[in-house]
Amino acid sequence: MRIDLHTHSADSDGTDTPAELVRKAAAEGLDVVALTDHDGVGGHAEAVEALPDGLTLVPGMELSCDLDGISLHMLAYLFDPEEPELTRERDAVRNDRVRRAKLMTERLIELGVPITWERVQEIAGEGAIARPHVASAMVEAGIVGSVQEAFTDEWIGSGGRAYVEKHELDPFDAIRLIKGAGGVTVFAHPLAVKRGVCLPESAVAELAAAGLDGIEVDHMDHDDETRARLRATAADLGLLATGSSDYHGARKTCRLGEFTTDPEVYEQIVDRATGATPVKR
Template sequence: MRIDLHAHSHVSDGTEPPAVLVASAKAAGLDVVALTDHDQTAGWQAAGEAALALGIGLIPGMEISCRSGAGVSVHLLSYLHDPHHPGLLEEIDKARNARIIRARRMVELLAEDYPVDWDLIARHAAPGATIGRPHIADALVTAGVVQTRTEAFSQVLTTRSRYYVGHYAVDAVKAVKLVRDAGGVPVFAHPVASARGRVVGQDTFEQMIEAGLLGLEINHRDNPEEGRQYLRALAKEHDLIVTGSSDYHGTGKPNTFGENTTSVEMLKRIIAAGTGSSPMGMPESF
């Protein structure tokens, strides 16, 4: 059974509508896929309907933008939480609003040097999507500034660029607690992805585990092998769920469905621990 627990639709920074994403997962030979848009659950219904129609399992999820106490960016995957939980909703609303303010300021700075404006960026985002750096990157491609989204991030939108603007993100330990309070299963996404920037230290892992972290996304293309070895030892020590995922974004990234997968045993642990919402269209073995 092929299980991929990390994918983004155009509700956040992917390029496919939720139903199309589910169809792509089915076409790629997956049996189960998770929809984990950034700070959004708006795609759950459409994805669930598509999953039921196509005969593929769907795990409703979300990727929460967080920050450690030391100021390091942390991404937390939440599976099967209650999408109406007030505490969690308050934090993701704050994050989305901060992203909009941040994006507008970045566009203002970029417009000083490149032929881009807010209207151009907005045309690259789906209705209701929170505009972020990926949409700005797509607009830079359209404007002929760069050739690809990846090039935009490495050359123009890097965190070291003068165009980069930070934004609010909930403390990672608080986010873990909120996900658990919402009946969800918190899994640390690509925890040692050093190519993306600074990664957290041992103290942050320990604090998140103490707060209720249940899993680590170990098999991910951005985790270097030496980091994976550390994560495997940590998972064994604390009996954590281990996942593998593609982090699929449609044509927004080179990541392909099923390039990393999660075992049936680990998915069963996620389903057993998640009480805030339910999987959809799961195979009979679940």
């Protein structure tokens, strides 16, 4: 049984539509895939409608959080998508992405980068505008060779010349909101040092004490030594250890199912959830 619990569609910063994503997941031989777009659930209905026979969809999202100035992401699975408090907070985070992307675009233009806000909007389409869309416009303009190259101090990486802070949730509040909506929480890529400063293990222990269910261990941004360290941390803290691709379509090099979650861990996630259930046609 092959299970990938972290993917993104064009409803956030992926390049595949939700329908394309689930079809590709089935073609890659996955049995279960979670759709975890950033700070929203707008792609779920399309994914369900297009769900191929034999593939199970786990409705989810990836919430943007911040603790003491350190950015982190909280994966949420099988929550009630209509729970009012969680809906209000996720919408506040998602809506702030537009302000942030527009300001970053303006700063880049001031730095002489030949892009426009209109083109960034076109690249984002119907999805939530995010930094990768700004980065894609920079690639088109020939300023950088890839989306990843835009995420540096030179440009729109954390602390970069055109970087703009965004509205994010306190992770303790995120855990409370997700669990209050019947969902399950997993700390995404907790030691992805390439992305910036990571939380210390003492903070992870505090999150576990607050109800965190698991940590994402097997991920493209974790090397073998880091995965072993995280697996030990999960065991010490009684947390579930997941594995996922963090698939973004053509915007990243990882492929669907590149890393997967153990079926027993998946079953524990499903058993803990009370807000929603996996969908299978």
